[in-house]
Amino acid sequence: MRPGDRKPDCGNKLVPSASAERLHRELLQWLPGETLFRLVSRLHRLWGHRTADQTADVLFGRRRQGYQHDFSSGLHEFEQNTAGLLGDVKAIALERTLLRFYRPFLSPAKLDETIAAMASPSVAHLKFRLGLLTSRFRAHHPLKACPACIAEDIATYGWAWWHWDHQYPGVWVCLTHGQRLLESATKTNGVARFQWQLPTLNRQHAWLSRSEAPGPDADEGLSRLGKLVVELIEQREVLHLDGEVLRRIYRQKLIARGLASTSGRLKLALAAQDFLEHVRPLRLRRS
Ligand SMILES: [Zn+2]
Structure with missing residues (x-):
């Protein structure tokens, strides 16, 4: 002290x-x-x-x-x-x-x-x-909660809490209820970030506006992504993903898909467009 x-x-x-x-x-x-x-x-x-x-x-x-x-x-x-x-x-x-x-x-x-x-x-x-700030994927980890989980927790236990599997990056849909997660404003401003808070649905808790999905496939895609993330972290033995091994695997796959030359040189414009098409259904817009 x-x-x-x-x-x-x-x-x-x-x-x-x-x-x-x-x-x-x-x-x-x-x-x-x-x-x-x-x-x-x-x-x-x-x-x-x-x-x-x-x-x-x-x-x-x-x-x-x-x-x-x-x-x-x-x-x-x-x-x-x-x-x-x-x-x-x-x-x-x-x-x-x-x-x-x-x-x-x-x-x-x-x-x-x-x-x-x-x-x-x-x-x-x-x-x-950790490379999070320079990854371009943002280093922000908002507190997230499912409205149905909050209601169930309060009805069953008298209070609600932050569910572990909702907090992982890449998880935006509750895998129990299929509902889009709410994003808390608690940790986003200078004063509130020091607070110890549990989620509620009353006015005491500030939530950011819901994000809009671009199409009907978005929720299914987000659910698949969330399930993959939770399975990777929760349900398997702790593993270590070696960056060098990943780099070789990605390069082989890029070559096989024509997105890199046989020498491994990346065709950046093509690869970027392909990646954009892949993630477009998952992009959420704040309403
Ligand atoms: Zn839920």
Whole structure:
């Protein structure tokens, strides 16, 4: 904790004086498939803190820490403040953050570097170092939710949460209900991005306007893409996709389709047009 940082005066300071018994009493356990952001949002509501800073301070040792819903910072402090009862840094980073999605695409060295950054107080420049900012696919990971899932969760449990399989990049349709996912505005502005929030359908939660699909095939295409993503991450053994192997496979396929010369030289205009036609049905426009 930095000098000058303020601890909440609500009596929820957990460590170092908190007994193991008190920690067990005041912490929630992971629910199946739960993200760190969702667990902390539940704790925030349970503890009744007035501000998001209070909850961040208790769990991450300082204000405006750990609030990132994709790649959280301050995991070392979180592990210390929860006495490891919710797992260590590595387990939390790999299983409870969006690193779970990106893991197969990272080399072991890059994976270690990413976990080390998430353990530290700052994840600044992490998305750049992972190549996300320069990929042209955007490094923005909006919180997403299905309206039918929210209604069911509230009816069954009294509150709704961010479903893990809705948060993966490439997933825009709920695979349970077939409904297009809502995109939260929570993490898109300067103030709200520090909040711990759970999804609701009332006015307390701001959603961006629904995206419009260009044709009737779009939802089917989006469902197929979402299913592929979820299967890749959730249902198979953790695998590593070697970039060099992928590059060779893509080149062979491009040559076979006439989109590259036999020497492997890319016919960029042709390949770009072909790719555009392939993804056109999946492009959504904000209404
Ligand atoms: Zn749903």
